[in-house]
Amino acid sequence: MGKSEDLMPKIDRTSIFEKNVELSALGFDTRCVEVGNYSGRSAMPIYASVTGSEYQRHGDPSRDAVSSCIASLENAKYTLVTASGVSAMTLPMLGLLQAGDRIICHHDLYIWTYFFVREDLPRIAGVQVDMMDLTDLEAFEKAVSEKPARLVVLETIANPMLNVIDIEAVCKIAHAHGAMVLVDNTFASPYLCRPLDLGADICSESLTKYMNGHGDALGGSISTNSHRIYYRMQRMMGVLGCCLSPFNSFLIQRGLQTLSLRMEKHCDNAERIVEYLASKPFVKDLTYPGMETHPQHEIAKKQLKRYGGVVCFRLDTSHEKLYEVFLPELDLWKHWVSLGEPHSLISPKDEDKEKGIPADFIRLAVGLADCGDLIADLERGFEKLFYKD
Numbered sequence: 001m002g003k004s005e006d007l008m009p010k011i012d013r014t015s016i017f018e019k020n021v022e023l024s025a026l027g028f029d030t031r032c033v034e035v036g037n038y039s040g041r042s043a044m045p046i047y048a049s050v051t052g053s054e055y056q057r058h059g060d061p062s063r064d065a066v067s068s069c070i071a072s073l074e075n076a077k078y079t080l081v082t083a084s085g086v087s088a089m090t091l092p093m094l095g096l097l098q099a100g101d102r103i104i105c106h107h108d109l110y111i112w113t114y115f116f117v118r119e120d121l122p123r124i125a126g127v128q129v130d131m132m133d134l135t136d137l138e139a140f141e142k143a144v145s146e147k148p149a150r151l152v153v154l155e156t157i158a159n160p161m162l163n164v165i166d167i168e169a170v171c172k173i174a175h176a177h178g179a180m181v182l183v184d185n186t187f188a189s190p191y192l193c194r195p196l197d198l199g200a201d202i203c204s205e206s207l208t209k210y211m212n213g214h215g216d217a218l219g220g221s222i223s224t225n226s227h228r229i230y231y232r233m234q235r236m237m238g239v240l241g242c243c244l245s246p247f248n249s250f251l252i253q254r255g256l257q258t259l260s261l262r263m264e265k266h267c268d269n270a271e272r273i274v275e276y277l278a279s280k281p282f283v284k285d286l287t288y289p290g291m292e293t294h295p296q297h298e299i300a301k302k303q304l305k306r307y308g309g310v311v312c313f314r315l316d317t318s319h320e321k322l323y324e325v326f327l328p329e330l331d332l333w334k335h336w337v338s339l340g341e342p343h344s345l346i347s348p349k350d351e352d353k354e355k356g357i358p359a360d361f362i363r364l365a366v367g368l369a370d371c372g373d374l375i376a377d378l379e380r381g382f383e384k385l386f387y388k389d
């Protein structure tokens, strides 16, 4: 064992998850509220100390509280929290892969994960990366049986095309051929889907989105039932230093307590927005996993509790009019990039054209305002664009 392995944190962090076993009979909402903050105070204290019994990069009590709460929500034995959602995807790959490995990725991944696997991973680590459509299970089985792969990477609901991949089926095929599966569960959150229960080896979340839910903290989580994987993740955290700050731990712990309530409202609002958009003749390619016309609707029904807060579509208009007429007319729909926060956001997916996504593809991240007001706001934009000269 190398010297750096000897310098791994002295404190056995796995003990922070032991209490979760005791609490595993509790319902999901009770775990959101009760697990992690054992301070005896209504709000979790912020432990700002950089050092003490342990150095903050390796672990601190604020992070422990969030980690154990998320582990209990994901039905995971271990969770590590990171500084951002994207680091919760890149860290497992850097921690588990070695030069010469091959990985298979779903072709639609969050754009910065996509850049990492397409450009950085082959350049830095000499990893061979094959992108494919993982909704095609036959093609996947052929690809993984013809040539071994170390890891398969996908998103529960893919960003931004909203493909839903059959996680259980992918895991069975991958495991039969010796590959691990890493799932980014950000668009679902553990309230709608728990990938580890479906067989995934690692489940990552951007805590920035639904998990925190207030648009005021970046964060990420990596959950697993494997001690070996958890250990590799901790080791990687030691060298990358991409740990969640104590203040963001506090904010995320606070946000997690209302996860269920918020998810229900995101889903309610999204369903009503879909109904409204479906009635408009100028709305094209309306996409939402809850629609019966969605190509993977049956898988979504089986795999998700509800269908999430993201809706995509195109408009029968030009790129210029979209930017110059429609978007400036909207007040409640903010032209910002993110999702899973109280505000409702509208983002034309220009940045995703690298992946062959049409430049006029629009993503709505439906927020928590009154749905009637959100619909009235869209209606005003459509009026300007389509009903008047």
Ligand SMILES: Cc1ncc(COP(=O)(O)O)c(C=O)c1O
Residues within 6 Å of the ligand: 084, 085, 086, 087, 110, 155, 159, 184, 186, 187, 206, 207, 208, 209, 218, 219, 220, 338
């Ligand atoms: C599916 C998905 N994964 C990961 C991320 C990255 O999260 P963060 O911004 O917290 O790094 C995002 C961000 O939008 C995302 O949509």
